[in-house]
Amino acid sequence: xxxxxxxxxxxxxxxxxxxxxxxxxxxxxxxxxxxxxxxxxxxxxxxxxxxxxxxxxxxxxxxxxxxxxxxxxxxxxxxxxxxxxxxxxxxxxxxxxxxxxxxxxxxxxxxxxxxxxxxxxxxxxxxxxxxxxxxxxxxxxxxxxxxxxxxxxxxxxxxxxxxxxxxxxxxxxxxxxxxxxxxxxxxxxxxxxxxxxxxxxxxxxxxxxxxxxxxxxxxxxxxxxxxxxxxxxxxxxxxxxxxxxxxxxxxxxxxxxxxxxxxxxxxxxxxxxxxxxxxxxxxxxxxxxxxxxxxxxxxxxxxxxxxxxxxxxxxxxxxxxxxxxxxxxxxxxxxxxxxxxxxxxxxxxxxxxxxxxxxxxxxxxxxxxxxxxxxxxxxxxxxxxxxxxxxxxxxxxxxxxxxxxxxxxxxxxxxxxxxxxxxxxxxxxxxxxxxxxxxxxxxxxxxxxxxxxxxxxxxxxxxxxxxxxxxxxxxxxxxxxxxxxxxxxxxxxxxxxxxxxxxxxxxxxxxxxxxxxxxxxxxxxxxxxxxxxxxxxxxxxxx
Amino acid sequence: xxxxxxxxxxxxxxxxxxxxxxxxxxxxxxxxxxxxxxxxxxxxxxxxxxxxxxxxxxxxxxxxxxxxxxxxxxxxxxxxxxxxxxxxxxxxxxxxxxxxxxxxxxxxxxxxxxxxxxxxxxxxxxxxxxxxxxxxxxxxxxxxxxxxxxxxxxxxxxxxxxxxxxxxxxxxxxxxxxxxxxxxxxxxxxxxxxxxxxxxxxxxxxxxxxxxxxxxxxxxxxxxxxxxxxxxxxxxxxxxxxxxxxxxxxxxxxxxxxxxxxxxxxxxxxxxxxxxxxxxxxxxxxxxxxxxxxxxxxxxxxxxxxxxxxxxxxxxxxxxxxxxxxxxxxxxxxxxxxxxxxxxxxxxxxxxxxxxxxxxxxxxxxxxxx
Numbered sequence: 001x002x003x004x005x006x007x008x009x010x011x012x013x014x015x016x017x018x019x020x021x022x023x024x025x026x027x028x029x030x031x032x033x034x035x036x037x038x039x040x041x042x043x044x045x046x047x048x049x050x051x052x053x054x055x056x057x058x059x060x061x062x063x064x065x066x067x068x069x070x071x072x073x074x075x076x077x078x079x080x081x082x083x084x085x086x087x088x089x090x091x092x093x094x095x096x097x098x099x100x101x102x103x104x105x106x107x108x109x110x111x112x113x114x115x116x117x118x119x120x121x122x123x124x125x126x127x128x129x130x131x132x133x134x135x136x137x138x139x140x141x142x143x144x145x146x147x148x149x150x151x152x153x154x155x156x157x158x159x160x161x162x163x164x165x166x167x168x169x170x171x172x173x174x175x176x177x178x179x180x181x182x183x184x185x186x187x188x189x190x191x192x193x194x195x196x197x198x199x200x201x202x203x204x205x206x207x208x209x210x211x212x213x214x215x216x217x218x219x220x221x222x223x224x225x226x227x228x229x230x231x232x233x234x235x236x237x238x239x240x241x242x243x244x245x246x247x248x249x250x251x252x253x254x255x256x257x258x259x260x261x262x263x264x265x266x267x268x269x270x271x272x273x274x275x276x277x278x279x280x281x282x283x284x285x286x287x288x289x290x291x292x293x294x295x296x297x298x299x300x301x302x303x304x305x306x307x308x309x310x311x312x313x314x315x316x317x318x319x320x321x322x323x324x325x326x327x328x329x330x331x332x333x334x335x336x337x338x339x340x341x342x343x344x345x346x347x348x349x350x351x352x353x354x355x356x357x358x359x360x361x362x363x364x365x366x367x368x369x370x371x372x373x374x375x376x377x378x379x380x381x382x383x384x385x386x387x388x389x390x391x392x393x394x395x396x397x398x399x400x401x402x403x404x405x406x407x408x409x410x411x412x413x414x415x416x417x418x419x420x421x422x423x424x425x426x427x428x429x430x431x432x433x434x435x436x437x438x439x440x441x442x443x444x445x446x447x448x449x450x451x452x453x454x455x456x457x458x459x460x461x462x463x464x465x466x467x468x469x470x471x472x473x474x475x476x477x478x479x480x481x482x483x484x485x486x487x488x489x490x491x492x493x494x495x496x497x498x499x500x501x502x503x504x505x506x507x508x509x510x511x512x513x514x515x516x517x518x519x520x521x522x523x524x525x526x527x528x529x530x531x532x533x534x535x536x537x538x539x540x541x542x543x
Numbered sequence: 544x545x546x547x548x549x550x551x552x553x554x555x556x557x558x559x560x561x562x563x564x565x566x567x568x569x570x571x572x573x574x575x576x577x578x579x580x581x582x583x584x585x586x587x588x589x590x591x592x593x594x595x596x597x598x599x600x601x602x603x604x605x606x607x608x609x610x611x612x613x614x615x616x617x618x619x620x621x622x623x624x625x626x627x628x629x630x631x632x633x634x635x636x637x638x639x640x641x642x643x644x645x646x647x648x649x650x651x652x653x654x655x656x657x658x659x660x661x662x663x664x665x666x667x668x669x670x671x672x673x674x675x676x677x678x679x680x681x682x683x684x685x686x687x688x689x690x691x692x693x694x695x696x697x698x699x700x701x702x703x704x705x706x707x708x709x710x711x712x713x714x715x716x717x718x719x720x721x722x723x724x725x726x727x728x729x730x731x732x733x734x735x736x737x738x739x740x741x742x743x744x745x746x747x748x749x750x751x752x753x754x755x756x757x758x759x760x761x762x763x764x765x766x767x768x769x770x771x772x773x774x775x776x777x778x779x780x781x782x783x784x785x786x787x788x789x790x791x792x793x794x795x796x797x798x799x800x801x802x803x804x805x806x807x808x809x810x811x812x813x814x815x816x817x818x819x820x821x822x823x824x825x826x827x828x829x830x831x832x833x834x835x836x837x838x839x840x841x842x843x844x845x846x847x848x849x850x851x852x853x854x855x856x857x858x859x860x861x862x863x864x865x866x867x868x869x870x871x872x873x874x875x876x877x878x879x880x881x882x883x884x885x886x887x888x889x890x891x892x893x894x895x896x897x898x899x900x901x902x903x904x905x906x907x908x909x910x911x912x913x
Contacts, residue, residue: 062700063693069768143765149742150725150767237743243726244741278610280620308728308763309739310720310746313652317645324637331633332626338601339625343617345610356605363597367590374586374640376647379737380568380579383728383763447583448565449732451763454771458701459693460565503616530620 017517027119028112029517030097031414036119037094038407042483044086044126045400049476051079056438060469064456072455073141074157078129080144081161084261085168086126088399092264093118093175095406096203098414100179102508103197103532105188105540107520110181111174118174125167132157132164143453145254148235148246152227159228162221169214176207176214183207188507188540190526194288197506197532198281201288202267205295209256209263212299217253220246244309251302259298261395263291265362265402266333269355271506272405273337274531276352277344278503283336284530290329290336297326307375308382316375323373330366334359349501350424354405357432358398365393368443383453386446392439401431404482411486412500416514417493423485430478438471506532516542569732572758572779573750576735578647586640593636651735654749657717661708665720665727665740665762668769672708675719679792681706685772698776702759707776711785715751725767731760731777739764752779801879803906809886809899816887819880823872824888832892843892852889852898856908859885878905 018026027033054075058066067075097115101108109115132139137155140146151158183204187196224246226232233239235246266287274281281287303311303319337359346352368390372378381387404427411419441464446452450461457465499509507526511519524540571577608614662673666682673680683704686696696703710716720729722740730737731750738748752758760775780788807815821830828834832843842848847855859881862871872881882900889896 063691065691069771073765073768073770141767147726147765150765153725153767237741241743243743277608278616279618282619283621283626285621286626308737309741310748313648316648316652320644320648321641324641327637328630328633332630334597335629338597338604341601341604342608343614343619344604344608345614345616346605346608347610348605356601359601360598363594367593370590370637370640371583371586374582374644376579376644376651377583377586379651380576380583380732380735382737383730383765444566447568449569449760451730451761451771453765454761456701456771458699460699464565 025120027116028108030101030109030112030115031515031517033109033115033119034094034096034098035414037090037097037122040119040122040126041087041091041094044082044090046479047126047130048079048082048087049479051075051082053473053476055079056469056472058455059457059465061466062457062459062462067455069455070138070141073143073453074133074139076453077140077143077146077161078133081140081165082126082129083395084144084257085165085172086122086129088261088395088403089168089172090122091403092203092206092261092399093172093179095268095403095410096179096199096264097175099410099508100182100200100203101186102413102511102515102519103506104183104186104191104200105507105520105524105526106182106186107518107523109178110186111178114174115178118171118178121167121171121174125164125171128160128164128167132160135160145250146221146224147243147250148224148227149243151224152235159225162225165221166218169218172210173214176210179203179207180211188520188523188526190528191507191532192528194285195528195530195532197267198270198284198287198291199264199267200532202263202265202270202291205291206260206263209260209295209298213253213256213260216249217257220249220253223249244306247306247309248303251305252299254305255302256295256298258391258394259294261399263295265358265399266291268402268406268409269337269358270531272351272355272409273340273359275409275501275503275505276349276355277341277346279340279344280529280533281336281531282339282342283332286332287336290332293329294326297322297329301326304373304375304378307378320373320375324370327366327370327373334363334366347502349408350419350421350428351405351409351501353425353428354401354408357428358401358405361393361397361401361435365390365398368393381446383451384446385442385450385452388452389439389442389446392442396439397435404428404431407486409501410508411489412496413508413513413515415490415493416496417489418496418500419489419493420485423481427478427481427485430481431475434471434475434478436471438468438475441465441467505534507534507537510534510537511540511542518543571735572733572753572756573735574753575647575651575750576733578650579735582643582647585643589636589640651748654717654747656715657749658714659711660717660719661710662719662721663708663729663740665722665724665729665766665773667724667767668762668773670708670727670729670773670775672706674789677789677793679789679796683707683776685774687772689772699759701772702761702774702776704774704776707757707778709778709780709785709788710752711782712752712755712779713782715749717747717749720746720748726764727762727766727773728764729760729775730763731758731775733758734760734777737763752777755779755781755784801877801902803878803902805879806901806903807879807882807886807899809890809897812883812886812899813890815879816883816885817891819876819884820887820891823876824884832888832894842888843894848888849894849896852900853908855885855889856881856900856905860905860908873909878902878909881905 058072135156137157139157140161142151183200223234227234233241235241235243270281301323304323408424445461445464450457496513498513519542520540522541525538527536529535568580571580660675662675664671670683683706686703686705687701688694720738720740722742727740729740734750736748736750738746756779758777762773827839828842834841860873863869879902882902882905885900889898
């Protein structure tokens with residue numbers, strides 16, 4: 001594609017910056033769409049967070065205080081679905097939308113109108129999920145995994161959830177196709193694949209995972225739908241079906257999904273740490289290969305979520321060995337990040353704090369994952385609070401912390417303003433402390449024998465539950481610091497320089513701040529080092 | 544809750560004493576649970592060591608290699624030797640973990656050579672235990688009152704049942720698990736057993752309890768509204784005590800069995816007969832007694848079910864000579880059940896004969912044949 005073509009430039013110049021509601025409704029500019037994605041995912045993060053606080057309120061002490069078990073199950077189910085599909089995935093897509101074109105020298109995402117469509121599918125899907133609480137029978141209550149045959153029971157809330165998943169899936173697939181085509185086709189001359197930023201690599205590989213597995217999820221929930229309403233027996237043994245087949249299909253989606261939420265985080269951290277260590281990323285090439293091998297291995301480990309279904313010993317052994325193997329490339333990444341810090345000249349602005357917090361807590365979550373990979377031990381810990389602790393270390397301290405890091409890191413480039421560093425640091429330390437107070441005790445609860453997804457519990461679990469609930473409320477309210485900081489800084493923040501971070505050297509920092517509405521309408525000629533470091537830039541035109 | 548708060552305060556003063564049981568896996572009482580416990584301890588040491596090493600290096604860098612300490616960054620960015628080493632070492636550690644893990648898995652999965660077998664069926668929201676070798680079967684329900692007061696029926700809150708699974712110590716107990724409705728999971732931490740109970744399929748697992756005691760667990764797979772309220776209690780007794788319990792259980796079961804000489808009223812027979820009908824007859828004769836025209840004869844308004852009482856009894860007891868599809872139910876059902884179902888058929892769907900067939904009639908009709 002010849003983006004330097006003269007006629008195209010002319011047509012771009014005539015694009016004025018649209019105003020009012022139309023700017024957002026008919027948005028085709030990657031920056032506007034990225035902004036929409038980020039605000040949407042923040043709204044979902046708050047909604048899912050309120051559900052989480054509902055769960056923790058009930059679990060503060062034994063007995064049923066606030067909700068009946070039915071509603072409790074609906075809260076756990078929707079909390080998971082909203083956070084995974086509404087908050088984390090769209091947030092990463094939003095960041096990719098905003099930053100990828102700037103980091104690789106593209107004028108926009110490859111399919112600007114499809115980009116609009118893939119965002120605007122999200123609000124109706126979210127609406128379906130939210131209104132399902134008020135339909136007869138309430139929302140889906142079979143857990144975010146929607147295991148059959150439990151999910152074939154229940155009211156129309158489950159059907160709304162299935163349709164919501166269909167829509168969210170279509171949205172993610174379109175977003176992913178856009179990322180793949182943008183990264184593969186629209187890189188500026190000189191920005192070769194083995195030089196481009198890790199964030200671009202991570203987004204590219206994640207996009208492939210999304211395209212591979214979202215249809216699988218859509219398929220399996222459709223099978224639940226036809227079992228519910230059209231007389232099929234996919235998951236009903238009495239009709240020749242198999243309930244365990246649901247789990248196989250679901251987790252064939254579900255495990256790559258874990259990496260869909262983790263790989264972009266790896267990408268972000270691989271940009272932030274070098275910037276604040278003022279050093280190149282250690283082992284760029286091995287990072288690319290490690291990310292790819294994690295993605296490939298993620299397709300071969302799904303049944304480690306199913307060790308208690310009673311599969312044969314040989315299957316348990318295969319999935320255990322394959323799962324343990326993932327620790328090797330993941331370990332390489334952690335070592336590379338530490339080596340990047342080593343002998344650096346580090347400063348600790350908010351993005352760096354969140355990135356270091358990510359490395360620490362993701363390592364803990366990864367190691368509890370290694371413990372869980374051992375099938376014999378997993379038998380004891382499966383479906384307990386130990387697992388809840390494990391995946392919140394990976395998804396909250398992992399995915400969410402990396403998102404905070406990214407938002408603080410690129411906030412000046414996006415808005416042209418500086419965020420309040422003081423509030424940012426407060427947000428980090430607050431989140432770090434209360435996160436651990438919330439989720440670390442859950443390891444003990446799981447070890448001691450507390451199952452997950454129960455609204456009431458035996459008395460020996462009281463103390464740690466009380467501690468976790470207090471932590472959750474404090475963590476939750478702490479996010480208002482972030483919200484306040486963002487809103488206040490967008491309105492009244494200090495003007496940001498073109499390159500607010502001394503060590504930042506990727507392409508997005510080589511253009512004006514805030515990023516021009518139409519950036520790189522003429523592609524620059526680049527000389528690029530590992531991890532997208534710009535050694536020389538010629539040309540490039542913005543409007 | 545005050546005692547618990549006190550316990551927490553005490554435990555904070557003397558860590559490892561009071562809270563010990565809450566911080567780690569429950570004390571194991573089977574070889575499998577012990578292997579899990581030891582394996583977890585080993586893994587914990589290894590992972591803690593990794594955390595300590597990695598974090599030490601990282602914190603050293605954070606403290607020493609900072610700009611405010613006057614550092615300037617070295618610009619190295621790769622080192623093949625180092626990268627090979629830190630790929631190989633984790634691999635070796637994993638191999639070291641995999642070896643004992645494999646042993647433990649093979650032991651867990653080895654269900655052969657059992658001394659007794661119990662079939663476990665998960666229901667929404669209770670468990671059924673069938674002692675297949677001894678013909679004893681019962682349901683096990685939560686007994687904690689559900690009035691929101693934290694009151695119990697004598698056992699621990701939410702972990703008490705009316706009928707625990709009683710097993711002998713020192714014997715290999717094989718469980719066959721299935722479910723009636725959705726997937727449940729039978730989990731007793733101290734036994735190291737967690738196995739999903741899957742509707743329509745049978746899975747097996749096993750345990751051999753070392754010492755007598757009461758071990759408690761819960762359903763571990765989300766199974767709907769009352770998932771949190773279907774606990775599991777295993778009462779392990781010495782083989783002698785177990786035999787005594789079993790004998791008493793059999794006597795109690797026999798005492799509950801129906802007296803064949805009892806004279807039933809018609810409403811009693813109708814109620815009982817409907818159950819028998821729905822379990823055994825409904826597939827062919829249909830719930831409305833209309834049968835399937837051309838294949839299975841109707842009972843509603845039929846000659847045999849309205850007038851020919853001895854013929855009706857004979858047909859149910861001995862089956863049809865003309866149509867092999869009509870089985871000889873005398874071999875499968877008790878006198879009471881046959882009397883009840885015949886009474887039901889002669890009075891349901893407008894048959895209104897008023898006939899109350901008694902168990903002794905059936906006994907007489909059998910004529911010493913069975």
